[in-house]
Amino acid sequence: MKLTIALTFGACFAAGAAWAAEKPAPAPNGIELPAYYKNWRVIGVSHRQDKESLRVIVGNDTAVDAARTGNTHPWPDGSILGKLAWKDQTHPNWPAATVPGEFVHAEFMIKDSAKYAKTGGWGFARWLGMEQKPYGQDASFVQECLACHDQVKDNDSVFTHPAPLP
Template sequence: MPKTLWIVLALVLMAGWAGAADLPVAPNGIALYPEFMSWKPLAPSYREDKGHIRLITANDVALAGLRAGKNPLPDGSVLAKVAWKAVKHPAFPVATEPGEFVQVEFMVKDSRKYAATGGWGFARFVGKELKPYGKDPGFVAECFGCHTPVAAKDYLFTSLPSVP
């Protein structure tokens, strides 16, 4: 391979690594998945106690597993839950729509790495700054504790909604 091609390849790889280094990382080592809004939408949800409209997106691995009815989902599955404050539409007040961005949360399936939490790793990034949530890796106890009531559904609250 010519020397100039090696140099170009090295620069491209270094640029990719530099970009990855700029991503926020949760205290347990899970980095923000920057492509989460380009994943397929799985389902909307509304959290009454928080007043949040949420959109759950899924990477291709998770979506294929859900469509196939897999329980548990295969390793490599990643779900994102994007939350906005719910606001009334200014021109149509009976309609509610997403307002200010609140946070994005991730569930990352790796049955070996996250065996202690049902095979799932958790991460949350808060506000427009996407600040990693939690002071140390122990923050996942809060996430996992919330998901334990749905352990029989692979710790997932969300499923594919029915459509005609």
């Protein structure tokens, strides 16, 4: 029993230390890259012809639960929406299929209606490329995100309508 606890603790500590060592720098507004976003469930998908890229929209458990119960007006505090984008590529064996090429960026909107009251209740952040370089010179990069997302203020500043699922 003691051994199991020691081993478990050791494993957690090692995993934590590995993440701490590798983890990308925070965004210029102080937001940290969410640790487990690559394991989040799908909320939507999009093909942006203007940006020639494919996107998958994922969410943490709070966001996915909200999406699946139609509780998104507004999205509850604690929701995090993530968007992963890849450059368009043609499938080598099926030319009519556009599939993911180079990874472009991962970006996030974190709902905290008190903390982010000035930006529609959402904290914005983006990390570029495989090296996950934080986007923006300083915290004012958020104005760029807002300028666009404000167009969908009526939808809690969120473009994505959760994809229907059986």
